[in-house]
Amino acid sequence: MTDGPGMDAVELEVVRHALAGVAEEMGAALRRAAYSPNIKERVDCSAAVFDPDGRMVAQAEHIPVHLGSMPASVAAALDAFGPLAPGDQVALNDPYRGGTHLPDLTVVAAVGDDTDAAGGHLLGYVANRAHHADVGGAAPGSMPADAVDVAMEGVRVPPVRIGDAAGMRDDVLELIAANSRTPAERRGDLRAQLAANHVGARRLRELAAARGSRGLARAMAEVRAYSDRRVRAAVREIPDGTYTFTDVLEVDAPPLTRTSESRAAPEGEAGTSESRAAPEGEAGTSESGEGEVGPGEVPIRVEVTVAGDRVTADFAGSALQVAAPINAVRAVTLSSAYFVFRMLTDPDAPPNDGCYDALEVRTPAGSVVDAAFPAPVAAGNVETSQRIVDVLLGAFAQAVADGVPAASQGTMNNLLLGAASPGFSYYETLGGGEGGTPFRAGMHGVHTGMTNTKNTPAEAMELAYPLRVRCYELRQGSGGVGAHPGGEGLVREVEVTTDATLTLQTERRARGPWGLAGGDDGAPGRNTIVRADGSEEQLPAKGTWTLHAGDRVRVETPGAGGWGPA
Structure with a gap:
């Protein structure tokens, strides 16, 4: 079947699953070939397929924050080099040029129809992103809690060719590896990323061989259009209106002035629209009555407008970027909005950029939701x-109260341990409670929201690092009470067997996740250092500390909000 006149429902299903299968196989290849437990065990990586114009046409069921922001990486590669030649591979992590944060390295590859040699007909692009356990910076793991600019967070890689039809560029690989405390891992993980793209390219060429290159291009367009139709139909079921909500981040930091290095999004970028920054004193207001802002808190505010088959999310009123590493670049905000939009419209529609044609996201430039250089991120x-x-x-709950869950744990509970000598870097995100839903209770001890990784098994962790897992269990009683209770958090206690640096990047330590429709809030999380002599030190939500052999860190993750009155 090649260049037929149209695509019936059966053919459409075959094509969408074939394209998704390319991305899934890329992810499997990356996990098998990677060196670090963070990718092999936790599966902190993602893969997707793009058409010749750089529009995402399929993704694997990997990490939401990776996948929603990956189109920005492909766009940055094309901005830097123009259409890539088949066989070219471009690496980047620069948050202000298509990246998200520095540990996430993305590799984009161009795919030709018959050969990887330059000059082949361009079929599209494949790309994958992996979280590297260390890319330099002021603390092991490259997420120092005291960072006041992005230079403290590690090596910043603008779009750069790391491979072409002749093979890998070892000079670029060595530059990245040399800036890490664990260079052997970086070499292995980057080679695995390039290999995963080779797998994706081979499978995409097989699809082109079966359908013809024009047939494949038309199939990609059909799948995108199909997703758009399905999502718009779901949006029309949401009542028209304007809905606002405010919530906060737990950090006490002064505003950070942007510099001239920041650039506006390219004209025509999907969802691009600058909005005003909030006048002093406005941020933190909410017509919903939720999320009043207190001292040591940074507000994020949204106004959602539903009109027919269109939705606008305007983050005007959110705080200006701050001198602390909680600033999100626009690609991250778009990714979060895409996640919620799919969740509340048609989550079974094929995931591609057609799902988001009905959504406009407005972000104030130089804010915590649209950070500019040199903000730490x-x-x-x-x-x-x-x-x-x-x-x-919270905003959509005012429109479709019976279709929105209570707040899940609202954090990834980032736990980082490492040292330069002996060189190691352990990174983990910990599960917690899932919010109670209108249909069932929340699940216990799971990853929610923008993360979708596994845990690191205790056996793998103790084999790879100078660490011992002393406790790993559910945190009983942490879920919010409700008709459908919130899920329970976790307790993870890890002992270091050598001197090491600890960094925690967590949230929901002062306020628990909110309940909905009369349900109770979940319990806030708690962080503790247990010294070798048995003394305990309660820790704030974020920070970097020195541990000595025999010390332990205990992380108790938040329970989730309950839904409905008990």
Whole structure:
């Protein structure tokens, strides 16, 4: 079947699953070939397929914050080099040029129809993103809690060719590896990323061989249009109106002035629209009555407008970017909005950029939801993304009260341990409670929102690192009471067997996740250092500390909000 006149329902299903299968196989290849437990065990990586214009046409069921922001990486690669030649591979992590935060390295590859040699007909692009456990910076793991600019967070890689038809560029690989405390891992993980793209390219060429290159291009367009139709139909079921909500991040930091290095999004970028920054004193107001702002808190505010088959999410009123690593670049905010939009419209529609044609996202430039150089951004990707999800759900709950869950744990509970000598870097995000839903109770001890990784098994962790897992259990009684209770959090206690640096990037330590429709809030999380002599030190939500052999860190993750009165 090649260049037929149209596509019936059966053919459409075959094509959409074939394209998704390319991305899924890329992810499997990356996990098998990677060196670090963070990718092999936790599966902190994602893959997707793009058409020749750089529009996403399929993704694997991997990490939401990766996948929603990956189109910005492909766009940045094309901005830097123009259409890539088949066989070219471009690496980048620069948050202000298509990246999210520095540990996430993305590799984009151009795919030709018959050969990887330059000059082949361009079929599209494949790309994958992996979280590297260390890319330099002021603390092991490259997410120092005291960072006041992005230079403290590690090596910043603008779009750069890391491979072409002749093979890998070892000079680029060595530059990245040399800036890490664990260079052997970086070499292995980057080679695995390039290999995964080779797998994706081979499978995409097989699809082109079966359908013809024009047939494949038409199939990609049909799948995107199909997703758009399905999502718009679902949007029309949401009552028209304007809905606002505010929630906060737990950090006490002064505003950070943007510089001339920041650039506006390219004209015509999907969802691009600058909105005003909030006048002093306005941020934190909410017509819903939720989320009043207190001292040591940074507000995120959204106004959602539903009109027919269109939705606008305007983040005017959110705080200006701050001198702390909670700033999210625009790609992260878009990714969070995409996640909620799919969740509340048609989550079974094929995931591609057609799902988001009905959504416009407006962000104030130089704010915590649209950060500009030199703002530090490490936790913006992992923590602020979660809060953006919460404020969007809080707004939509006013429109479709019986279709929105209570707040889940609202954090990834980032735990980082490492040292330069002996060189190691352990990174983990910990599960917690899932919010009670209108249909069932929330699940216990799971990853929610913008994360979708596994845990690191205790056996793998103790084999790879100078660490011992002393406790790993559910945190009983942490879920909010309700007709459908919130899920329970976790307790994870880890002992270091050598001197090490600890960094925590967490949220929901002062306020628990909110309940909905009369349900109770979940219990806030708690962080503790247990010294070798048995003394305990209660820790704030974020920080970097020195541990000595025998010391332990205990992380108790938040329970989730309950839904409906008990």
